[in-house]
Amino acid sequence: MQITIVGGGVIGLFSAWHLAKAGHEVSVVDKGDFSDNCSFGNAGMVTPSHFVPLAAPGVVAQGLRWMFRADSPFYIRPRLNVELMKWLWRFYRSCNARQAEAAMPVLLDFNLLGKKGYLEFEKETGLDFKLRKEGILMLYKDAHVEKEELEMAEKASALGLEPKVLTATEVADFEKGVELDVRGGVFYPADAYMYPNILMKLLKEKLGEKGVRFYPNTEIAGFELKGNKIGALKSSSQYFEADAFLIAAGSWTGKLLKKAGIHLPLQDGKGYSVTLKKPAHRPQHACILVEARVAVTPMGDDLRFAGTLELSGLAAGVNRRRVQAILDSIPQYFPKFEMPQTDPGSAWYGYRPCTPDGLPYIGYLRKYENLMVATGHAMMGLSLGPATGMLVEQLIAGNPDERYAKFFDPNRYL
Numbered sequence: 001m002q003i004t005i006v007g008g009g010v011i012g013l014f015s016a017w018h019l020a021k022a023g024h025e026v027s028v029v030d031k032g033d034f035s036d037n038c039s040f041g042n043a044g045m046v047t048p049s050h051f052v053p054l055a056a057p058g059v060v061a062q063g064l065r066w067m068f069r070a071d072s073p074f075y076i077r078p079r080l081n082v083e084l085m086k087w088l089w090r091f092y093r094s095c096n097a098r099q100a101e102a103a104m105p106v107l108l109d110f111n112l113l114g115k116k117g118y119l120e121f122e123k124e125t126g127l128d129f130k131l132r133k134e135g136i137l138m139l140y141k142d143a144h145v146e147k148e149e150l151e152m153a154e155k156a157s158a159l160g161l162e163p164k165v166l167t168a169t170e171v172a173d174f175e176k177g178v179e180l181d182v183r184g185g186v187f188y189p190a191d192a193y194m195y196p197n198i199l200m201k202l203l204k205e206k207l208g209e210k211g212v213r214f215y216p217n218t219e220i221a222g223f224e225l226k227g228n229k230i231g232a233l234k235s236s237s238q239y240f241e242a243d244a245f246l247i248a249a250g251s252w253t254g255k256l257l258k259k260a261g262i263h264l265p266l267q268d269g270k271g272y273s274v275t276l277k278k279p280a281h282r283p284q285h286a287c288i289l290v291e292a293r294v295a296v297t298p299m300g301d302d303l304r305f306a307g308t309l310e311l312s313g314l315a316a317g318v319n320r321r322r323v324q325a326i327l328d329s330i331p332q333y334f335p336k337f338e339m340p341q342t343d344p345g346s347a348w349y350g351y352r353p354c355t356p357d358g359l360p361y362i363g364y365l366r367k368y369e370n371l372m373v374a375t376g377h378a379m380m381g382l383s384l385g386p387a388t389g390m391l392v393e394q395l396i397a398g399n400p401d402e403r404y405a406k407f408f409d410p411n412r413y414l
């Protein structure tokens, strides 16, 4: 089958990988040059430990508290926008225990499938994208956060993960790269991490070897309709015909699908990262500084700090205060870490595609027989890339894993 994918992020490329392996003729079109998007500058974490959807009990109250602090890890750019209001209302409605509890085992299994996908991909291709399979540490300083993290560890144990709760001394024994000032931590051995920029570059090269065709700097601006099918995708100068089309355009997916009369609720969760090149000393293990909501990831010889979620309406530019808050959080946990002079304005940023219930959209859109979507992975797009690719290939083959197809049905708000 001929399949055209819009979007060369981790979701589009892993979909291309699984489709090409199944023998399909695949093209990937991107408005950029495949050298940067949300899939490059992220924290590089593969996180079965993140099985709670973004929309969960307590999130709204916490979000409201953060809204009024200029340096908080969450922010909504104030604007009168009907789509944002509707999205927030749906998000609010999804933040309940019943929905979150139902989603947790599904997200966990999909995350584990994603991790398995990375292990298989590494083995099959022999590519070195600095994958480290040695777990991730959650670090906390406050008693009430410790209580929340221990409750989370209990939930994780009940679902079959094997988290280890560590005292401050045990954390110090485990993490010898830097001195720590924390109350304790929870270690999730099933988690992993990598250098996503290297993954993306190598994955694209491998796809090229498999015969996948790439169309850089080509923005898809509309659809040619053929009854209840899409006949072609249109850019300003080209038509892309195919048997099936996959829209994996990240945070831009909602905007593009409107051109086909489909109104998919999606907001962008902008986040920032700063990468230090070969710092003299650094943590040996990847960790999340829980109160600060900052991820710290060793990537090869480099070290990356990442955080913040702003519903920004795809606004360009860096919010320097929020980047500074990420940088300022580091010495609070690593008091002796020598932070080089860093201009917050030079931070990388990307837009996480966020759905109102925190679950991705993966599947056929019922309005057109041959139009699929794969997006909305929010904080977990890197983790879930390979699993999403597998599900997309199953959907094309007509034999999807029904549990995932049901939970991630993109028609649930249409």
Ligand SMILES: Cc1cc2nc3c(=O)[nH]c(=O)nc-3n(C[C@H](O)[C@H](O)[C@H](O)COP(=O)(O)OP(=O)(O)OC[C@H]3O[C@@H](n4cnc5c(N)ncnc54)[C@H](O)[C@@H]3O)c2cc1C
Pocket: 006, 007, 008, 009, 010, 011, 012, 029, 030, 031, 032, 036, 037, 038, 039, 040, 041, 042, 043, 044, 045, 046, 047, 218, 219, 220, 221, 248, 249, 250, 251, 252, 253, 256, 269, 270, 271, 272, 273, 295, 306, 307, 308, 349, 350, 351, 352, 353, 374, 375, 376, 377, 378, 379, 380, 381, 382, 383, 384
């Ligand atoms: C600071 C930060 C840290 C993160 N950390 C992690 C982490 O540790 N682990 C994890 O799992 N996830 C993490 N994420 C989330 C993860 O990066 C995203 O979920 C993921 O990259 C989304 O991938 P995507 O392919 O859907 O979108 P993208 O990577 O944004 O790709 C979409 C592509 O579509 C193209 N496109 C859009 N519209 C069009 C059009 N009309 N025509 C042609 N092309 C188009 C864009 O140019 C872009 O290249 C993080 C995100 C951020 C911001």
